[in-house]
């Protein structure tokens with residue numbers, strides 16, 4: 281069974297309307313390229329900056345971004361993993377991904393569960409938890425191609441989350457993300473390949489394009505990795521759409537050749 285996915289690496293600027301217009305253009309192009317499913321990056325309507333999240337936050341599902349994405353999913357007949365946006369819920373803000381079916385209906389939401397609080401000496405310091413609250417669920421949703429998981433950026437560093445999704449039946453794990461120029465070159469591809477290899481799933485990562493003027497410079501390099509741990513395709517840092525065909529029969533092939541998921545010793549660990 282083949283699934284054509286489109287990973288939309290769009291430039292994210294300060295102007296929210298411009299970001300939404302870019303998303304609309306890329307989704308139109310993704311549909312024209314024959315994609316069944318499209319994925320946007322983390323915080324695609326907002327600069328990735330803790331000082332911006334509250335100003336750009338919207339209520340889900342009634343906010344303008346969610347409404348637009350629902351329209352675009354319906355107009356183009358796409359399954360759509362709507363990257364993530366800052367979600368306002370009462371006084372709290374979450375980093376939330378909304379997932380739509382081709383009728384424009386919401387079929388799942390995921391709130392980033394692991395907040396990006398790091399301090400790499402001479403590299404990068406970022407503290408999402410100053411303004412964001414964490415979600416509390418592992419998110420797996422049904423598609424005509426089987427179960428898919430969604431996690432947001434830093435979530436990928438916690439192997440137990442992807443393992444739980446694989447145990448819950450996910451065959452593809454989608455990661456709207458925005459790595460940076462310190463950890464991106466060091467860990468981006470390694471993390472996607474590791475999660476794919478350990479769980480024998482497809483891993484898809486979508487980043488914003490790199491904007492050297494931004495306070496947080498995204499690494500880019502949106503990519504797709506197969507269950508054998510191979511990178512199927514990867515963008516560079518520039519805006520672009522990565523259209524990739526996933527052959528989902530590969531999952532069974534890999535799991536039959538290397539039955540590691542069945543050979544786990546839960547009695548030991």
Ligand SMILES: NC(=O)CCC(=O)C(=O)O
Pocket residue numbers: 322396432433434435437457458459460463464467
């Ligand atoms: N937006 C994020 O969660 C960034 C994660 C990241 O860059 C990492 O190294 O992890």
